[in-house]
Amino acid sequence: MRVKLLFFATLRDRAGMKFLELEIPEGMTVQELKDKISADYPNLKQSMQSVLISVNKEYAFDEAVIPANAEIAMFPPVSGGSWDS
């Protein structure tokens, strides 16, 4: 099945791209997706250890199963707000 994978901040810089469309098997978990990305994109391997993942705009964790047509995003811990702490 097909999913869309978005990269932000440091992840985008390391990936060298903003997004990726890819085919994944049904029932694939977030952890399995991270393993696949580590294998396919060596540049991102180290990032996969501390990356945050969202699936359809909600935070998703290792055991979560990815649904068809999901919009997945990978990014570092957030750092919005101001410059005040």
Added chain:
Amino acid sequence: MRVKLLFFATLRDRAGMKFLELEIPEGMTVQELKDKISADYPNLKQSMQSVLISVNKEYAFDEAVIPANAEIAMFPPVSGGSWDS
């Protein structure tokens, strides 16, 4: 000696005037001034029990001696700010 006495809020309404210039003896205290105002302006007699007094823009209390040319003000407890409590 001469002093100026300003009235604000309810005090002004009851006094029917915004200010008053008056002669007071040297060494007069705030308490003695309140007694004098109570005697001279019956409308203000009751107000003198809970009035706040300032002398030269600082809060002044019963025993304080009034200096020459003082700007004195009489007003109720303050109620500025917004309408929020």
Added chain:
Amino acid sequence: MQPSNLPTIFSITESELDLNDLLAQITLPNTGAAAIFTGMVRGETRRGEVHDTAYLEYEAYVPMAETKMKQVADEIRVKWPAIEGIAIVQRVGKLYPQTPTVLIACTAAHRDTGVFEAARYGIDRLKEIVPVWKKEVGTNGEFWVEGDYLPKPGE
């Protein structure tokens, strides 16, 4: 930077409060955080006796109010030395519901150095010692709103 170089604004004004402008005036090159309190005229009051307000009429003993606003700012700087800029503004005159009437804003490099506490302290103190009064005009006629704080010697 010495406190004497830090911006402190206090004013009694009949003009509309401009939050953008006031904030800009107390933002320094190393400011990272601001806490701003504004109070508005409420048109409907539900706490206590439920009633409607047409407008409030504010008056101030202006020169003393400015002196006391400066005192509030000085007290804030003693309690929260990290505070950079302070603005304290009271609008006077006839003020209608949903209109901001008072503003206290404090800035600092970081948000964990007392900006929220300082703004809260500022509005509490303003309502205790700054000589400003308001008269409510509503459907039941008009009456002066009286405070209940009695300043102590040295305030």
Added chain:
Amino acid sequence: MQPSNLPTIFSITESELDLNDLLAQITLPNTGAAAIFTGMVRGETRRGEVHDTAYLEYEAYVPMAETKMKQVADEIRVKWPAIEGIAIVQRVGKLYPQTPTVLIACTAAHRDTGVFEAARYGIDRLKEIVPVWKKEVGTNGEFWVEGDYLPKPGE
């Protein structure tokens, strides 16, 4: 008034923050108090490694950021049911020192019902769960500023 009728504004914008306009949008007929937090780009940092910042570049995962801002607003309404209006705005793009980049504002009838605490909670939560990142560009080159909060399931 039901929460569904209470104004909740959340936005990611490239435009200047207009505090006057945002405050007006969350002021209801019975609003008497507002607490507003704004954060700015600091040009000089003295805490930790002292350095200068030329500008910050913010980016957001916009649709998720809006979802998470709504979640922060919902959390505020559960914790402080007296809150009337909430505005949460993050400015993105290239932002220079002394520019407000983020705003959280909460209104209520009275100032003692949690407006200050709610605004403080709002900025803390925004920095934990709303997907926005910033890159600092300064005299020492540019680097991404990384947070350290790891959201838990259900956040």
